[in-house]
Amino acid sequence: MPVDNKRVRGPEISQSPLLFLPPDSQISKVSSSSGRQGARGNGDIRPLFARCGLVSQAKGSAYLEAGNTKIICSVYGPRETERKDETDMKSGRLVCDFRLAPFSCPKRGAWIQNAEERDLSTALAESLQPGACLHRYPRAQVDVNVVVLENDGSALAHAVTCASMALADAGIEMYDTVLGCALRQDEERCLVDPDLAEERAESSAENQGRVVVALLPNLNQISGLQADGEMREDSLTAAVRTCVEGCHRLYPVVQQAILRAVKKKAAPPPEK
DSSP, X not given: OOOOOOOOOOSSOTTOSSBOOOOOHHHHTTOSOOOSSTTOOTTOOXXXXXXXXXXXXXXXXXXXXXXXXXXXXXXXXXXXXXXXXXOOSSXXXXXXXXXXXXXXXXXXXXXXXXXXXXXXXXXXXXXXXXXXXXXXXXXXXXXXXXXXXXOOSOHHHHHHHHHHHHHHHTTOOBSSOOEEEEEEEEXXXXXXXXXXXXXXXXXXXXXXXXXXXXXXXXXXXXXXXXXXXXXXXXXXXXXXXXXXXXXXXXXXXXXHHHHHHHHHHSOXXXXX
16 A cells, blocks of 8 residues: 655644644633643644545545544545446445454454444445535445544544545545544533543443534535434533534644645646
8 A cells, every 4th residue: 555654734833744733712611621631621632634645546545643543545436336226327326334453442353344333334424425426426336445543532533534535535526525523421521532541431420422423514514413322402412513613623624635635636737
């Protein structure tokens, strides 16, 4: 797998090799106190690194790092659908395959897709479909393959963002970029972009759960919502609103990565 190791300089911190997201006052006000590792507040997103066009064999690809969560996505197609019985004469199909690499989790897994990965594949497809112009590809399918190389929490949310970047890199027509953000609720404490330890922390609190939101930022529409746990209605509403704000904070970073890939692919200007 040919990989270009040159990294993008961030828009806010020009000397940093990472695309860094500084704390935002609107989101940080969710909670000013924090017991999280490092200097990250409860409402802060981890530093993000994003890059398109790393897999030369794929039509489009993207790589994303959020802290220690590392995800790579490859897109193939549009091509003739494999299952003729599911052929849609008016619209194409988006087929998503979500995999956790055996070495990505503390407990080594297998390459065979398990029930959790199948559920994540379905959630990924449902989040991406509203953003893709599938009616432009009738009787065809687009394959989206996501592999989590290291899972340190919020894997589904970051997989949505990474897959959307790969679709854009593949030239698939889209209504909007799809961005993902996750949140962990523990009583009155909200943790945006939780890591694996925060996601799996056991809690006996009545108002606790996890929320993942997929957003079309330009249209300001939610394309995917996944929630589990026992959360009050007001807490769930606030959690969704906070995730939406988190998605908007990711947008400039994703825009820069896609723009850089487009400029790299663009033909050089004609010589005079």
